[in-house]
Amino acid sequence: MSNPLPNKTISVRIDGELVTAHEGQTILEAARANGKQIPTLCYLKGLSAVGACRVCVVELAGTDRLLPACTTPIQDGMSIKTTSAKLTLYRRMAVELLLVERNHICSSCVSNSHCELQSMAQSLGITHVRYSYNNPRLQVDMSHPRFVLDHNRCILCTRCVRVCAEVEGANVWEVASRGIYSRIVSDLKDDWGHAHNCTGCGKCVQACPTGALAEKGQSVHEMVKQGDAVTRLATQRAGQASGAH
């Protein structure tokens, strides 16, 4: 995360343009500060960055490896490319793989037309996927009095895990198991309604980019999320914390 104190300025090139950045910033932060858009899914401003989804990959001159912009610190003299045919190819692949892993059937989803995964797919021009669908049969946890967790829509971005731990301090969620068997779990895989620490604050629901976490009683395409409210809250708290020193 960016340090609120002004750090040493460095100069870098982003898409050919010479810009200044601050030491300690990530490539993503430096790019956004200079008005460059890099697509992201697992990143949510205000939370720690984990580099889980790989849609934010960028090209760095001098290496063939693509780097996740959200977790890579920017360094003096770097020359970054944020858009190219190669990047679109890889970003598309990352999103297609997310789409085949679970059951993302937008027409019957509470988040239809307010979903970050859906709009990401649209902006990358994904009209179909080239891999075979996994079609897992996953559970829907309805045990919470106000919210629902539908594993069929989860992309394992861990935004819910981080917001609950880092902002609410309740530590309800984690990722259990590995690979395609990975699942978001509350407590010891207890029903969410029985998670002993959950305050019912709803931050995880607002942070979730898809229809995996939603408020109860929402019908198809009614669930509008407020990810930026989470960001505002998190940055406010960070500001208060550093102001206290």
Place this chain on the structure above:
Amino acid sequence: MKGAVKEVLDAHERLLIDQAIAKHGNRPGALLGILEAVQSANAHKYLSMVSLRYIADETGVPPARIYSAATFYALFNLDPQGDNVVCVCRGTACHTRGSRDLLEKLCLDLGLSEHEAGETGEADKLALTTPDHKFTVRTVACFGQCALAPVVEVNHHILSHVNERTLQREVKALTKNGGGGK
């Protein structure tokens, strides 16, 4: 909640967990040490939900984090293990030399269904136990003994160039002798 947890856990196991926690303290990475100690002290070599809850209560580590660690590492079992553990290698070398058939035959002989692991059952991390708790069948990704393929480990003894006959004989011997696991 805390009181209820302590009631279900028997006094002996609670003592073992307290000792493990005291030994590992709060240093980073302590959780893995605690889980390993608790599992190996358990008669059926597994981590019960009550023990996990007790560990969470006593260490202050969020339950979800404990569950995440316990399900990430293949080393940890959340179900009681059988007296005998037969571990079939499903690595590439062993696969090409017929370990799939060995596994299928073994499951068939013991009356286990490979598919009963269910939704979260992992193909790469199979662990099935017979209802009488005599046998647990597991798989691993490679024993690092590929030249001896196919490899099956029976109660921590490596058997090399296994065929259906030798495996069947091995299992029969264990059935007669009862538990040889300890």
